[in-house]
Amino acid sequence: MKTAFTSAALASIISLASAHGYFQSPIARHPSDAYKSACGEQAYNNLNSDINNNIQGLEQLTATQSDFKAAECNLWMCKGLKYADNTANVHEYTPGQEVDMYFQIVAPHSGYANVSVVDTASNSVISANLTHWDQYALTSEPMRAEWQNFTVKMPEDLGSKCAEGGACVIQMHWDAPEAKQTYQSCIDFKMAGSAAKRSHARDMKV
Numbered sequence: 001m002k003t004a005f006t007s008a009a010l011a012s013i014i015s016l017a018s019a020h021g022y023f024q025s026p027i028a029r030h031p032s033d034a035y036k037s038a039c040g041e042q043a044y045n046n047l048n049s050d051i052n053n054n055i056q057g058l059e060q061l062t063a064t065q066s067d068f069k070a071a072e073c074n075l076w077m078c079k080g081l082k083y084a085d086n087t088a089n090v091h092e093y094t095p096g097q098e099v100d101m102y103f104q105i106v107a108p109h110s111g112y113a114n115v116s117v118v119d120t121a122s123n124s125v126i127s128a129n130l131t132h133w134d135q136y137a138l139t140s141e142p143m144r145a146e147w148q149n150f151t152v153k154m155p156e157d158l159g160s161k162c163a164e165g166g167a168c169v170i171q172m173h174w175d176a177p178e179a180k181q182t183y184q185s186c187i188d189f190k191m192a193g194s195a196a197k198r199s200h201a202r203d204m205k206v
Contacts, residue, residue, distance in 0.1 A: 020052045021105040021137070023172060023185040029078055032085035039073035039080045040065045047079065052106050054181035055079055077123045078186035083166035090165040091189040095156040103148055103172055103185065108137035111176035115152055118171045118186070119161065126168070127155040136174060160193035 022028060030051060036044035043062050046053055058075050062068040073080040093099060101115070114132035116125045130152035137147055152170070162168035169186040176182070 020054060020107050020109060020181070020183050021103055021174065022051050023101065023187055024104045025102040026091050026099070026187050027089045029081035029086045029186045029188065031081060034082035034084035035080060038069050038082065039075070040068040043068065043073070043080065052183070054183050056181050074123070077120065078169060078171065079184050081186060083120065083188060086188050087165065089188060091187060093154045093189055093191045095154055095191060097154045098151050099154060100151050105137055105143065105148055108139050108143065109176035109179040109181060110138045110140065111174060112136050113172065113174040115170060115172050117155060117158070117162070118169050120167060120169055126161060127158060130170070154191060158191065162189065162191045163193055165190045
């Protein structure tokens with residue numbers, strides 16, 4: 001019981017110290033059974049109580065947990081959050097569509113940030129900087145509206161790479177070097193290939 005209490009207390013402390021920010025709209029990934037299976041019960045409990053936790057905090061929390069499967073969890077891909085837990089929240093977009101977003105900053109930490117499209121199979125950026133900030137969530141000045149409310153334009157050159165749910169995410173990547181913390185928030189989406197859209201436009205010509 002003492003060990004269990006200590007672990008739970010540690011999870012709570014890290015959670016309280018790590019409330020920073022997450023996508024509120026569109027709905028982003030959240031933890032459930034697949035996350036718990038891959039990343040362990042402590043990580044699951046931590047994010048389930050505070051989705052804003054940073055990756056370094058999760059690394060520290062899971063380092064000694066026997067049910068943490070590092071490769072399967074893959075904390076540096078959407079904090080390890082899984083598509084399998086979020087199939088009900090797959091957003092559908094079209095190439096060139098403008099999407100309004102709300103990223104709630106719970107506690108600012110000076111750094112830089114970008115919103116990009118990431119291929120989930122390779123954890124690689126396939127469309128960089130849908131929007132970005134060289135200076136983000138600065139603690140030296142009042143909160144700027146554009147840090148939380150912004151619009152991105154969906155890329156038009158991805159073909160069919162994101163045609164199926166789970167293949168791609170829109171990822172907010174916020175790094176705060178002074179705090180030595182990184183925050184990620186991922187939105188599942190699917191988007192029909194832009195090539196198909198152009199073919200349709202040609203077919204409509206008279």
